Amino acid sequence: MVIIVINKRIEELVNILNEASKNYYELDNPTITDQEYDDLYRELENLEKEYPELIPSNSPTKRVGGKVIDEFSKVEHTVPMMSLGDIFNEDEVREFDARVKKTISNPTYVCELKIDGLSVSLLYKDGKLVRGATRGNGVVGEDITHNVETIKNIPLNIDFKDEIEVRGEIYMPKKSFLKLNEERRKNNEAEFANPRNAAAGSVRQLDSSIAAKRNLSTFIYHLPESNKYNIKYHHEALDFMKSLGFNVNSSIKLCNNIDEVIDYIDFWTKERPNLPYEIDGIVIKVDNLSDQEKLGFTARTPKWAIAYKFPAEEVLTKLTNIEFCVGRTGKITPRADLNPVHVAGSIIRSVTLHNEDYIKEKEIMINDTVAIHKAGDVIPEVVRVIKERRNGSEIPFKMITNCPICGTNLVKKENEANYFCPNNNCDARKIEGLIHYASRNTMNIEGFGDEIVEDFFNMGYLKSIPDFYKLDKYKKELMELEGFGVKSINNLLDSVENSKSNSLEQLLFALGIRHVGKKIAKIIASQFKTMDNIINAKVEDIESIDDIGSIIALSIREFFDNESNIDMINELKELGMNMEYIGSGIEEKEDFLNKTFVLTGTLTQMGRNEASELIESKGGKVTSSVTKKTSVVIVGDSPGSKYDKAKELGITIWSEEEFLNHLS
Numbered sequence: 302m303v304i305i306v307i308n309k310r311i312e313e314l315v316n317i318l319n320e321a322s323k324n325y326y327e328l329d330n331p332t333i334t335d336q337e338y339d340d341l342y343r344e345l346e347n348l349e350k351e352y353p354e355l356i357p358s359n360s361p362t363k364r365v366g367g368k369v370i371d372e373f374s375k376v377e378h379t380v381p382m383m384s385l386g387d388i389f390n391e392d393e394v395r396e397f398d399a400r401v402k403k404t405i406s407n408p409t410y411v412c413e414l415k416i417d418g419l420s421v422s423l424l425y426k427d428g429k430l431v432r433g434a435t436r437g438n439g440v441v442g443e444d445i446t447h448n449v450e451t452i453k454n455i456p457l458n459i460d461f462k463d464e465i466e467v468r469g470e471i472y473m474p475k476k477s478f479l480k481l482n483e484e485r486r487k488n489n490e491a492e493f494a495n496p497r498n499a500a501a502g503s504v505r506q507l508d509s510s511i512a513a514k515r516n517l518s519t520f521i522y523h524l525p526e527s528n529k530y531n532i533k534y535h536h537e538a539l540d541f542m543k544s545l546g547f548n549v550n551s552s553i554k555l556c557n558n559i560d561e562v563i564d565y566i567d568f569w570t571k572e573r574p575n576l577p578y579e580i581d582g583i584v585i586k587v588d589n590l591s592d593q594e595k596l597g598f599t600a601r602t603p604k605w606a607i608a609y610k611f612p613a614e615e616v617l618t619k620l621t622n623i624e625f626c627v628g629r630t631g632k633i634t635p636r637a638d639l640n641p642v643h644v645a646g647s648i649i650r651s652v653t654l655h656n657e658d659y660i661k662e663k664e665i666m667i668n669d670t671v672a673i674h675k676a677g678d679v680i681p682e683v684v685r686v687i688k689e690r691r692n693g694s695e696i697p698f699k700m701i702t703n704c705p706i707c708g709t710n711l712v713k714k715e716n717e718a719n720y721f722c723p724n725n726n727c728d729a730r731k732i733e734g735l736i737h738y739a740s741r742n743t744m745n746i747e748g749f750g751d752e753i754v755e756d757f758f759n760m761g762y763l764k765s766i767p768d769f770y771k772l773d774k775y776k777k778e779l780m781e782l783e784g785f786g787v788k789s790i791n792n793l794l795d796s797v798e799n800s801k802s803n804s805l806e807q808l809l810f811a812l813g814i815r816h817v818g819k820k821i822a823k824i825i826a827s828q829f830k831t832m833d834n835i836i837n838a839k840v841e842d843i844e845s846i847d848d849i850g851s852i853i854a855l856s857i858r859e860f861f862d863n864e865s866n867i868d869m870i871n872e873l874k875e876l877g878m879n880m881e882y883i884g885s886g887i888e889e890k891e892d893f894l895n896k897t898f899v900l901t902g903t904l905t906q907m908g909r910n911e912a913s914e915l916i917e918s919k920g921g922k923v924t925s926s927v928t929k930k931t932s933v934v935i936v937g938d939s940p941g942s943k944y945d946k947a948k949e950l951g952i953t954i955w956s957e958e959e960f961l962n963h964l965s
Contacts, residue, residue: 373443418472451513469521627729743811804883893919902937
């Protein structure tokens with residue numbers, strides 16, 4: 302029974318991948334992304350490795366790509382143009398090194414940027430370019446000589462009379478890509494999705510004048526049959542091709558061990574955005590050509606080279622369901638359940654859909670294929686729905702009318718996008734409120750993760766905020782819980798006790814007052830100094846403070862007009878909670894006082910939150926956008942458009958080093 306299921310899945314994967322290859326190679330119309338193809342291909346490889354008897358004759362693992370279209374004459378490659386295997390993380394890089402070392406004792410590697418373009422073979426006879434060809438299916442490609450001749454950095458003549466073939470990548474520089482799409486917009490033509498597609502579309506034009514206008518470029522990176530030219534190392538082959546006038550990438554590096562390879566990968570992962578062309582990974586090759594020969598090939602790829610692929614920032618996956626979460630303020634947030642997918646180094650299983658308006662605007666339905674975007678530490682989001690993938694199984698979204706936890710009718714205030722559960726006694730709201738209270742950015746009670754808070758709530762030990770400070774009564778019972786002991790419970794209770802001395806702004810933020818975030822809490826606390834002063838403040842007193850609007854003022858007043866909230870604060874006082882503004886204890890400085898700062902790029906000495914807190918502690922203010930009112934822009938590594946805007950407006954710019962000097 303298991304064999305039947307496995308065989309059916311293999312057949313399904315083969316059909317999907319072959320159809321995708323046909324659309325990509327023959328029709329020039331990709332229907333799935335590289336990431337999807339890679340994921341499916343790896344699944345097929347794993348199944349075929351475990352069940353070799355089930356490998357079908359038409360499996361894509363037996364060949365490189367699709368068929369060659371008939372519009373161009375066919376070219377048979379004397380030496381097959383093989384593709385490379387893909388790896389995606391440091392562990393797999395080290396596994397590649399371990400496989401090589403089973404055959405080669407002390408390998409050295411050449412690392413190259415993996416240019417995101419179209420593979421090309423260039424053949425020269427008697428010093429003249431006689432043929433340019435695509436890779437095609439690896440054995441047979443297409444003759445694109447007429448278009449290759451239009452690419453300015455491909456030499457038409459070289460000072461070498463013997464027959465020689467070199468291989469590389471045709472690509473479109475970022476500037477050329479932007480210019481091309483701008484022209485296509487003006488002409489009401491469909492824009493290219495990315496530079497690689499634009500390059501591929503350009504070299505496959507029958508009219509060479511079209512390719513000539515698109516400012517294509519090349520990097521040459523491989524010399525087949527290098528031994529013919531008395532070359533013993535790959536890096537020597539690169540130098541040789543460069544000496545003949547070919548454009549060889551200047552960022553290639555010879556690495557003595559795998560740690561240097563990983564350092565190279567780490568460097569270009571950060572520097573990638575600053576390149577004038579697109580790269581999608583790093584190619585790692587064994588340098589010694591005799592070692593390459595010893596390692597040999599699989600049916601599809603060389604064993605002496607591998608391609609490290611950068612984590613995708615945008616991938617496609619299926620949205621399988623929409624669930625609803627209840628926040629500490631009662632806000633109902635739709636959440637999308639997804640087929641798990643790798644994006645920007647993380648496995649994403651769910652994403653927020655924010656609210657009903659967001660879902661309607663993007664026309665999201667259950668069972669849709671959606672594009673998910675995540676860059677760095679940014680929260681992943683649904684970018685768009687891939688409507689052409691719809692097959693009739695999609696289910697329209699419908700907003701709920703009752704709280705999914707307590708069943709209370711939801712309410713939606715006028716001019717607001719969100720629905721709320723108005724029941725203050727809703728268990729979900731209570732749990733989320735307790736999690737928020739203990740979190741790092743509020744009271745910073747170490748040890749109280751989401752699961753522990755929820756477990757303690759369900760066990761009856763933690764039903765309200767004051768209950769944190771009564772947990773010592775249950776010390777014996779808590780120590781008997783699975784996973785806890787004397788030391789862990791003592792640490793929890795010590796952290797609870799330490800939180801009593803936090804400054805007023807931390808408590809104010811932790812209480813979960815609607816519209817009162819960390820920054821607003823600090824402004825309020827520093828202005829009123831004590832909790833009693835805040836409790837007794839009128840709406841107009843609160844509203845008169847800079848950066849505090851009427852909505853925030855009314856929300857604060859509404860919170861303290863609630864008798865149960867006052868009872869809770871009085872109970873916290875009795876339990877020994879500090880109710881006064883202490884502040885950070887750091888003196889304000891003239892360099893920062895009453896100035897507005899913007900941060901851009903990556904800081905190496907601290908995180909952005911820490912930098913913002915330091916600026917505010919010195920009397921400054923941090924905003925997200927550069928305007929004429931901005932005083933200083935602090936620039937880290939790889940700054941974005943904010944840096945350009947600051948230069949344009951003549952705003953003072955500090956490097957990270959200058960920022961640290963001003964702080965000290």
